[in-house]
Amino acid sequence: MANFFNDNADLKFTLENLELAPICRMLEDGFKFAETYDTAPRDVEDAIDNYRRSLEVVGGVAADNIDPRSATVDKEGARFADGKVTYHPFTVQNLEDLTKAGVMGVMLPHQYGGLNFPVTIYTMMTEMVSRADASLQNIFGLQDIAETINLFGNDEQKAKYLPGFAAGKFDGAMDLTEPDFGSDLQSVRLRAWQDENGQWYLNGMKRFITNGCAQVHLVLARSEEGTTDGRGLSMFICEKCPQLVVRRIEDKMGIHGVATCELQFNDVPAQLCGKRRLGLIRYVMSLMNGARVAISAQAVGIAEAAFRAARKYAAEREQFKQSIDQFPAIYSMLSSMKVKLTAARALLYETTRIVDLRSTYSHLCEVGAPTDEDRAAQKYYNKLAALLTPMCKALATESANQIAYDAIQIHGGTGFMRDFNAERYYRDARITNIYEGTTQLQVVAAIGGVMQRDLDRRIEELAALELPAELQAFRDKVMAMHAKQLTAVQFVADRKDSAYHDLVARALVEMETMIFVSLLLLRDAAKDASRRAIAERYVIDSEYEFAMRYMRVVSGDTALMQNRCEIMDY
Numbered sequence: 001m002a003n004f005f006n007d008n009a010d011l012k013f014t015l016e017n018l019e020l021a022p023i024c025r026m027l028e029d030g031f032k033f034a035e036t037y038d039t040a041p042r043d044v045e046d047a048i049d050n051y052r053r054s055l056e057v058v059g060g061v062a063a064d065n066i067d068p069r070s071a072t073v074d075k076e077g078a079r080f081a082d083g084k085v086t087y088h089p090f091t092v093q094n095l096e097d098l099t100k101a102g103v104m105g106v107m108l109p110h111q112y113g114g115l116n117f118p119v120t121i122y123t124m125m126t127e128m129v130s131r132a133d134a135s136l137q138n139i140f141g142l143q144d145i146a147e148t149i150n151l152f153g154n155d156e157q158k159a160k161y162l163p164g165f166a167a168g169k170f171d172g173a174m175d176l177t178e179p180d181f182g183s184d185l186q187s188v189r190l191r192a193w194q195d196e197n198g199q200w201y202l203n204g205m206k207r208f209i210t211n212g213c214a215q216v217h218l219v220l221a222r223s224e225e226g227t228t229d230g231r232g233l234s235m236f237i238c239e240k241c242p243q244l245v246v247r248r249i250e251d252k253m254g255i256h257g258v259a260t261c262e263l264q265f266n267d268v269p270a271q272l273c274g275k276r277r278l279g280l281i282r283y284v285m286s287l288m289n290g291a292r293v294a295i296s297a298q299a300v301g302i303a304e305a306a307f308r309a310a311r312k313y314a315a316e317r318e319q320f321k322q323s324i325d326q327f328p329a330i331y332s333m334l335s336s337m338k339v340k341l342t343a344a345r346a347l348l349y350e351t352t353r354i355v356d357l358r359s360t361y362s363h364l365c366e367v368g369a370p371t372d373e374d375r376a377a378q379k380y381y382n383k384l385a386a387l388l389t390p391m392c393k394a395l396a397t398e399s400a401n402q403i404a405y406d407a408i409q410i411h412g413g414t415g416f417m418r419d420f421n422a423e424r425y426y427r428d429a430r431i432t433n434i435y436e437g438t439t440q441l442q443v444v445a446a447i448g449g450v451m452q453r454d455l456d457r458r459i460e461e462l463a464a465l466e467l468p469a470e471l472q473a474f475r476d477k478v479m480a481m482h483a484k485q486l487t488a489v490q491f492v493a494d495r496k497d498s499a500y501h502d503l504v505a506r507a508l509v510e511m512e513t514m515i516f517v518s519l520l521l522l523r524d525a526a527k528d529a530s531r532r533a534i535a536e537r538y539v540i541d542s543e544y545e546f547a548m549r550y551m552r553v554v555s556g557d558t559a560l561m562q563n564r565c566e567i568m569d570y
Helices: 009-017 021-027 044-076 089-100 119-132 134-152 155-166 279-316 328-367 372-416 422-430 439-451 456-463 469-495 498-527 529-555 559-569
Strands: 079-081 084-086 172-175 191-194 200-210 216-222 233-239 244-249 260-273
Touching: 009 044, 009 119, 009 328, 009 498, 021 044, 021 328, 044 089, 044 119, 044 134, 044 422, 079 244, 084 244, 089 134, 119 134, 119 279, 119 328, 134 155, 134 172, 134 216, 134 233, 134 260, 134 279, 134 422, 155 216, 172 200, 191 216, 200 216, 200 233, 216 260, 216 279, 233 279, 279 328, 279 372, 279 422, 328 372, 328 498, 328 529, 372 422, 372 439, 372 498, 439 469, 439 498, 456 469, 456 498, 469 498, 469 529, 498 529
Parallel strands: 172 216
Antiparallel strands: 079 084, 191 200, 200 260, 216 233, 233 260, 244 260
């Protein structure tokens, strides 16, 4: 039987080398939960074994059940008639299979029937599901809804909703976007109002809502009369009901298995989640950080599928009496695809590790007896997560688009046809660098941390790791890039020119990403010699790409900006 975990040496390497022990201990409160819950691990070794076994189960479901159904789901998709969304029978079966596997409450606490796993393990699951069917991940991946209720809801809300999510009885939707505002969430207008008994109701429109036909919705709404900015927004929980109308579903380029809905709220009964006025500035920011990681995993899963399809086709397709993977033009493309894929995965799981550390230290500081060291760690991991999540989404989604593009190129004319999966991977990948914040918005989210040098401590830790002699010269190249990055950042800071800062922001974020990912790949190559070629190739390619961006940033040439304006006017 096929298995998307066991056949992926890179994913298995990641699980074995991510140093999850401290996260396990904090999540399980020193493994005290084992005294109460049969499913709770007794120690680190038991926890890691639980993770591995669950990953193998999801890998088997993804390979044997979800993947064979994916082409049909893509072709026939979700249906909409008489105000009702109907998912394809295969999609329904896929969700039932995942429910039977016990992975619909991966991150929820034991007390609600969840597995209490870290984000890292859940992300590995979403990667494998996405490799099988990227659209299914958009339903499976909405477990962040339950996690948000767990973090910010009251005890009554947790008791009402979380067991249902863990048992697969509830699915969720995150209702943020409105027809006129897109990413401008602080301008949300959907109104929340209270009657004389204090009952909340929601009235207005939402658009582009993934799985908008869900049973449970988290809704961003304007609760404070007379406000026009993010400080007047609160988060609400509501349920599917006659007053919540699905007006239509979008006819999309890809991700056909999940419905993207336009919703009309006609005084929908709702509950306040958390505190008033914190809907955008705290709760949505938490949701978006989780969404960035989830979409990064989706992108890596699509990229894995596209790369494997291209490699298989190139090995089997013969031209001029040899398989086309023997031609330099083709094997060079395949090598580049593999490097990009490995780089994206390395950054993804370093990011999830940091997110897990942030979450566990934040929980400790809120409900435990934290020391000064604990509070310092919370602050540090908060800053790292705020920088790495947008960096990760930018790299993973842009890489997935390039890998899917190259997969079609390797297939040639065949790749343009629906007979092969390559064109589906290409269509599905295209949304990943748009939704949950475009790449341009990821740059906006990351540039502050780059300018403030939030990664320097971690960069120094990685640079100090012992490396084999043959890799030390590559580390020297990376640290030379780092020195230039410090110069570039200081150059931009000294200019005190906001327009120039914004113009070169993407270059600076990409330069920072190249440095950090290079060090991650060198770290991994030191542990496994078979990974050295990938690390070396990434550093060599990055050195060239970095140099071009560096020269543009430190040129200080305001004509760059003026030329762009003139081009737009032409």
